Amino acid sequence: MVLVSQHAVNEKGHLMIGGIDSLELAKTYGTPLFVYDLSLIRERAHAFIQTFRDQHISAQVAYASKAFSSVAMYQVMQQENLSLDVVSAGELFTAIKAGFPVERIHFHGNNKSKEELLLALEHNIGCIVVDNFYEIELLKMLTVTHKQKVKILLRVTPGVEAHTHDYITTGQQDSKFGFDLLNGQADQAFLDVYQDEYIQLLGLHCHIGSQIFETIGFKVAAEKLITKMIEWHTDYGFLCSVLNLGGGFGIKYTEEDAPLEPAVYVNEMIQIVKELVHNSSFKMPEIWIEPGRSLVGDAGTTLYTIGSEKEVPDVRNYLAVNGGMSDNIRPALYGAQYDAVIANKMDLPATKNYTIAGKCCESGDKLIEDIQLPVSEPGDILAMFCTGAYGYSMASNYNRLTRPAVVFVENGKHQLAVRRETLEDLIHLDLPLAMEKE
Incomplete structure (x- = not known):
């Protein structure tokens, strides 16, 4: 050969x-036939996880399964000790049928239905990434009715525009996703949930786009989110324990593409968070990321x-x-x-x-x-x-x-x-x- x-x-x-x-x-x-080389997926998953371990950083690497979801693929991700990002009842149901550990499932989406949230609560999944005020209202109603606690992240738009296609940029102000950091929406969402009896706020989430070949956008986003978390700690004594910086790491489709290695993205994120935390009394948060394309694309x-x-x-x-x-x-x-x-x-x-x-x-x-x-x-x-x-x-x-x-x-x-x-x-x-x- x-x-x-x-x-x-x-x-x-x-x-x-x-x-x-x-x-x-x-x-x-x-044919047509999709062929996945699992050795490449395992290699990439290991690279993301090992980089956090080498830096002695508590972390979760969650597969953004909208890239490709199936029972068998979820089982591969479980074998590699990844967490799972789902965005619908269908993806959540598939994960449950695959036997994926529910405590490592994170539920995203900008318009989750009452039925979808009930499914998430029924299976006591690890985290719901809350996207808007309507969702907060739904969660409050459902958790009170069922007397069930739930862990959440607040998804925010940090005002960072990644250099990618307009259809797959999500971190800028003009986005259907998340609470705006700049106009006070994120602060209002925080006030709505941080003392709630049943809702446990873990921290903040953002996702600035997809197919990104540079680290500057991730670093700016991390700085904005950490700054807000420090602000809430100073003003309210509330400590966010999780910083989720999303995914969007690019891959090499053609010779013109020049993606970075997983370790480069992760190390740059860790470094900026360490610097910001070091200069304050804030405790180092657990860092979550959500690679999808970069795990299974190539x-x-x-x-x-x-x-x-x-x-x-x-x-x-x-x-x-x-x-x-x-x-x-x-x-x-x-x-x-x-x-x-x-x-x-x-x-x-x-x-x-x-x-x-x-x-x-x-x-x-x-x-x-x-x-x-x-x-x-x-x-x-x-x-x-x-x-x-x-x-x-x-x-x-x-x-x-x-x-x-x-x-x-x-x-x-x-x-x-x-x-x-x-x-x-x-x-x-x-x-x-x-x-x-x-």
């Missing part, structure tokens, strides 16, 4: 993933089967695959870029420029524009890299396409984690017409 542009290739010229021939995976499970590869080709002279060559925006909406949604190879032609030169088109009935269904690949034929297998985050989790049945299967691989072994949808699955919620035509 050799490496071609850092990708493992066997003697047949086939791409290897997790010690397995990608053509074998495509033949066994069909561990995922999507395998497609190549079908038709359309050459538009002097314009472009379209190469169509048997998936598209139905299993990866990110390129159409906000221009996300990916790299890819022809998995069964890794030993051939890339001599032709293609645009990789999906099969959905939309002109905008293009996965990659302008990529050099070997000359392709129908039946070749295209491998698109770094699709482990927000691919399957945002997949749809648009055009009544079935959602792909998900396979886990590790050290030469493989197992089905999510089975492929069938045509019968597509209609299992449909009901026949019952009304007569008048």
